[in-house]
Amino acid sequence: MSGLDVAGAVVRYGDLVAVDGVDLALHSGEIVALLGASGSGKSSLLRGIAGLEPLAAGRVAWDDRDLSAVPVHQRGFGLMFQDGQLFSHLSVAGNIAYGLYREPKPARRPRVEELLSLVGLPGYANRKVSELSGGQAQRVALARSLAPRPRLLLLDEPLSALDRNLREHLVGVLGEVLRTTGTTALYVTHDQDEAFALADRVGVMAEGRMLQLDAPDTLWRRPASRAVAGFLGYEPFLEAAAATGLGLVGADAGELVGIGPAGLVVDAAGVAVPVVGQRYQRGEVLIDVRLPDGQLATVRTAQKHDGAELAVRLDPAGCAVIAADGSAQVGVGLSSPQQVGRRQQPDRVHH
Structure with a gap:
């Protein structure tokens, strides 16, 4: 298939099985969010896909090419984490251009300006990182992750350190940017509203296993189990x-x-x-x-x-x-005397 294909992935930390035989496929341009409580295995799965953790079993492939022996920096994947991990000694432009070392120097500045405009920070190229708010810093981190045009962007709780109002705003910005750039993305979060608003499909994990992976509306209206x-x-x-x-x-x-x-x-x-x-x-x-x-x-x-x-x-x-x-x-086969055939929208925000 074109895109990411994960088959039977297992990640272990000693005797602890953090990811237990997970299958997952992402088509090119698709955004998938992974939900789960702390310890459910969602971040471990992301790290296994990135190559930051070795797979004890299973396979990660891109366009049918097995990546088991491919090191992290050669997989063509971008990474974005909760703290942004910006370089304090570099300007905003320097951070974004960090991954553009393979680009000719004359092409770097236009790319930086393009991304700053895309994330809503035009004119910030020469700012110091210390002058940025938390939300601005995460926008810069997103721009830096997208700069080298990764074939897959892996995002691990990128908004969790921000306050609720800012998260709700930035999840809209993030979704718009990912779709504008056509970026294939795997987004790990504990926030259901983020996942439902952002993703084309949402997966629920528990105890290292994928319990259900479906479109947001299907997942909400037809949960596969009591769990x-x-x-x-x-x-x-x-x-x-x-x-x-x-x-x-x-x-x-x-x-x-x-x-x-x-x-x-x-x-x-x-x-x-x-x-x-x-x-x-x-x-x-x-x-x-x-x-x-x-x-x-x-x-x-x-x-x-x-x-x-x-x-x-x-x-x-x-x-x-x-x-x-x-x-x-x-809602299938169910009714009440007061309401037959009427259906409400789920109490979630969908894109």
């Missing part, structure tokens, strides 16, 4: 009978219904449940309620609720049904 659904924020999980009691029709005995962030809604005709607490979060009120089966769940509303009880129901568009064999369906 994936739980990681994405579906909770709690109800038995089919309990879900039916909350107005959801279509789940069978033996199946579990995962409640997504928008899966439990206020409805005057719904089931009255006790309110156990509420809190504000970024323009919303999150009301914690106790469901009839005793589990706690959260309802997102626009305003505070003053009563001791709240009438709620399940919205089929915001719930995932996890089958006994681990497969899942979202």
Whole structure:
């Protein structure tokens, strides 16, 4: 295939298996994000692809060429990390031009200016690195990574050290730059919103294994297992009978219904449940309620609720049904008397 092909990759640190038989393919120009908790193996997989960690088993290839014996600096891959790793003794232009040593000198300056414009920092060529903000430094690091036109850019938590507002802004900049340049990229992050906003496909890893790799909308609407659904924020999980009691029709005995962030809604005709607490979060009120089966769940509303009880129901568009064999369906075959055939957008930002 044209692009990256990872087959059966295993990365070990002594007796610890950090990556356990992962298969992954990226087509030219595609952006794939890897999600997972700390220790899930996502960064170890990236380092194995880069050649920074040896593979204990498996294969990494580009355009069907095995890279096992190819050193890091000859793989044609770019790397960008959390701290940017800029050279403090060089100017902004000097940092960006660092990887252009193979280019003729007259071609370097135009390339630097082109990239500074692309990342939104025109006129910054002569600035000192010490004069840059955190967001500006990461833009310079991105420009430096792209300068030699890598065939694959590997990004390991590049925005995690920045505050939320800046991350949300820069993930848009990053996506625009990667697509404008047609760069094939593998992006490792723990932030689901970053992954869903940026990537063409998103993978979820746990314990060194790839649990699911799909387009963002498919991953959100059809998580392949309870582990994936739980990681994405579906909770709690109800038995089919309990879900039916909350107005959801279509789940069978033996199946579990995962409640997504928008899966439990206020409805005057719904089931009255006790309110156990509420809190504000970024323009919303999150009301914690106790469901009839005793589990706690959260309802997102626009305003505070003053009563001791709240009438709620399940919205089929915001719930995932996890089958006994681990497969899942979202909104398929599910309905409620108040809402048949209606579907909401997932509570995630997609590009």
